[in-house]
Amino acid sequence: MGIYASYYALDDNQVKEFKALLSEDNDDTVEQFYECLEEIEDNDNDENYTDLDKLWDGLHFLLTGFDSDDDYNANKTPEQLALYYAFFGNNTLSDEGVYLVDDNKLADIVKVLENINIDELLNNVDFEKFAEADLYPDIWYNEDKDDLADELKGYFETFKQFYQNALKNNRCVCVIIG
Numbered sequence: 001m002g003i004y005a006s007y008y009a010l011d012d013n014q015v016k017e018f019k020a021l022l023s024e025d026n027d028d029t030v031e032q033f034y035e036c037l038e039e040i041e042d043n044d045n046d047e048n049y050t051d052l053d054k055l056w057d058g059l060h061f062l063l064t065g066f067d068s069d070d071d072y073n074a075n076k077t078p079e080q081l082a083l084y085y086a087f088f089g090n091n092t093l094s095d096e097g098v099y100l101v102d103d104n105k106l107a108d109i110v111k112v113l114e115n116i117n118i119d120e121l122l123n124n125v126d127f128e129k130f131a132e133a134d135l136y137p138d139i140w141y142n143e144d145k146d147d148l149a150d151e152l153k154g155y156f157e158t159f160k161q162f163y164q165n166a167l168k169n170n171r172c173v174c175v176i177i178g
Contacts (some may be wrong), residue, residue: 003136003178005056005087007162008040009048009171015100018174022094030096037176048171050162052155056177057136058148059155060087062121067133079115082108086163089175101173103166110167113160122149 010018018036021029041049052059057068064080068088076084086109089099101109127148130140139148166173 002054003056004051004053004176006037006041006051006176007049007159008037008174008176009162009166009169010174011171015172015174019093022098030094033098037174047162047165047169050158052159054137055151055155056087058130058140059152059159060084061130061133061135062125062152063116063156067135078108079112082112085109086113086159086173087175088177089173093174097176097178099175099177101175103170103172106163106167106171106173110160110163113163116156116160118153118156122153125149 014036018033021033021036060066060068060083064076064083066076066080066084082105085101085105089101090105091100091102092098093100125145127140127145131138163173165171
């Protein structure tokens with residue numbers, strides 16, 4: 001198994017419910033939290049759920065130039081910071097890799113995502129820099145470069161659409177990395 005990044009668009013009531021569940025910090029409430037997330041995955045039309053599979057770290061690096069371990073935000077432009085929040089949230093809900101992107105961050109995130117020319121980024125991508133940055137997963141030397149570019153583009157388009165929907169529907173975003 002590997003490390004995946006999943007994103008859930010939540011309404012205010014769900015956020016309150018999940019904060020309460022996670023604040024109790026016992027196995028039963030954590031299990032209940034994850035069951036609620038599974039219901040969102042299973043019962044939705046993909047408007048309120050997306051994932052970046054194992055390519056979350058590579059997509060983040062492609063869009064920002066920073067690896068995911070660089071959380072020193074003073075080094076980032078406002079655009080890079082908005083993208084950092086899109087990938088990793090701006091609040092921690094649990095020490096178990098559960099984060100929240102507040103709804104007041106969504107407009108900035110969507111604006112930045114809409115202004116990215118993904119084709120231009122991918123035309124100029126150097127996957128050796130991904131490997132040198134030790135990005136997860138360790139595939140950047142071995143995989144077909146065209147296949148990687150196609151996958152990253154697909155995930156980018158899905159990610160952008162997800163955030164556009166979250167903004168349109170006045171949702172917060174729960175980020176799970178694990």
